[in-house]
Amino acid sequence: xxxxxxxxxxxxxxxxxxxxxxxxxxxxxxxxxxxxxxxxxxxxxxxxxxxxxxxxxxxxxxxxxxxxxxxxxxxxxxxxxxxxxxxxxxxxxxxxxxxxxxxxxxxxxxxxxxxxxxxxxxxxxxxxxxxxxxxxxxxxxxxxxxxxxxxxxxxxxxxxxxxxxxxxxxxxxxxxxxxxxxxxxxxxxxxxxxxxxxxxxxxxxxxxxxxxxxxxxxxxxxxxxxxxxxxxxxxxxxxxxxxxxxxxxxxxxxxxxxxxxxxxxxxxxxxxxxxxxxxxxxxxxxxxxxxxxxxxxxxxxxxxxxxxxxxxxxxxxxxxxxxxxxxxxxxxxxxxxxxxxxxxxxxxxxxxxxxxxxxxxxxxxxxxxxxxxxxx
Numbered sequence: 001x002x003x004x005x006x007x008x009x010x011x012x013x014x015x016x017x018x019x020x021x022x023x024x025x026x027x028x029x030x031x032x033x034x035x036x037x038x039x040x041x042x043x044x045x046x047x048x049x050x051x052x053x054x055x056x057x058x059x060x061x062x063x064x065x066x067x068x069x070x071x072x073x074x075x076x077x078x079x080x081x082x083x084x085x086x087x088x089x090x091x092x093x094x095x096x097x098x099x100x101x102x103x104x105x106x107x108x109x110x111x112x113x114x115x116x117x118x119x120x121x122x123x124x125x126x127x128x129x130x131x132x133x134x135x136x137x138x139x140x141x142x143x144x145x146x147x148x149x150x151x152x153x154x155x156x157x158x159x160x161x162x163x164x165x166x167x168x169x170x171x172x173x174x175x176x177x178x179x180x181x182x183x184x185x186x187x188x189x190x191x192x193x194x195x196x197x198x199x200x201x202x203x204x205x206x207x208x209x210x211x212x213x214x215x216x217x218x219x220x221x222x223x224x225x226x227x228x229x230x231x232x233x234x235x236x237x238x239x240x241x242x243x244x245x246x247x248x249x250x251x252x253x254x255x256x257x258x259x260x261x262x263x264x265x266x267x268x269x270x271x272x273x274x275x276x277x278x279x280x281x282x283x284x285x286x287x288x289x290x291x292x293x294x295x296x297x298x299x300x301x302x303x304x305x306x307x308x309x310x311x312x313x314x315x316x317x318x319x320x321x322x323x324x325x326x327x328x329x330x331x332x333x334x335x336x337x338x339x340x341x342x343x344x345x346x347x348x349x350x351x352x353x354x355x356x357x358x359x360x361x362x363x364x365x366x367x368x369x370x371x372x373x374x375x376x
Contacts, residue, residue: 016121037143062115218315310335
């Protein structure tokens with residue numbers, strides 16, 4: 001009898017060891033591939049056991065960012081990832097589906113690349129482990145700041161752009177011909193029309209038809225202890241500014257030293273307009289990875305200067321080289337404004353002026369607090 005029992009225990013252990021992971025699948029999928037900060041989504045777990053062998057327990061374990069605030073999870077630090085552990089008991093030819101609700105606590109690109117499944121035989125005499133690949137990804141776009149909070153700030157920039165548009169005629173945009181007036185430039189005289197009418201006639205040029213605005217998003221930190229809250233607010237400001245000015249009919253581009261979490265390249269979006277272009281801006285801003293080291297931004301600004309382009313610099317870093325680069329923008333006669341995100345207690349080196357304005361950042365203590373403030 002004892003020998004028989006020992007043999008049966010050994011036999012079932014052998015069967016489970018060889019066959020437990022056959023036709024055993026676990027799939028993870030987000031309810032959406034893109035969302036905004038504060039949105040509520042869910043993660044679906046789907047465990048399938050397509051064989052005759054039942055599994056008394058299966059433990060599924062995967063790593064996920066704490067920036068996705070799972071409902072019911074409490075007392076964890078914001079900065080680190082955590083491991084999600086779920087226990088299943090699954091019979092033969094059975095599929096179990098579970099839904100985990102969460103809140104998109106912070107902008108970013110979140111991916112679950114793999115997960116571990118663990119099980120055992122009937123008598124739990126051996127632990128069996130299997131790692132399976134996973135391809136669940138979610139891009140969380142930055143939350144846009146309400147326009148009523150930004151209207152006064154952005155209206156000034158837009159007003160300056162409009163003034164420049166009508167004071168700088170486009171020499172390549174011909175509108176018509178009229179009689180010469182004393183204030184007209186001699187170079188605008190149309191000699192063929194003058195000969196035909198026997199009086200001085202000048203060309204009329206349209207104002208610049210497609211004004212461009214480039215958002216310069218600098219994510220260069222002062223030190224390793226720089227607060228991410230400030231950078232995140234800068235990214236939100238960039239997204240909000242892009243939407244605001246595209247709605248105003250401007251072609252908007254975004255340049256940043258922030259690195260894309262997927263391509264690992266800096267953000268380089270040439271000016272464009274329309275919903276499709278704004279969607280590309282949101283994608284690029286959403287995928288910025290603040291954990292990667294950024295390059296100084298001042299040298300990059302100097303390479304971008306174009307007198308017919310307006311610039312909006314968003315930077316919490318205000319070092320001397322960046323100040324000089326910004327002043328160079330202004331000296332070229334371009335429309336240039338600087339928004340400086342800062343915490344209430346932060347001291348800044350640059351003085352506020354008509355062209356440099358501080359934006360106060362309100363940090364969030366917990367993701368639950370974030371959720372309440374941003375979704376009500």
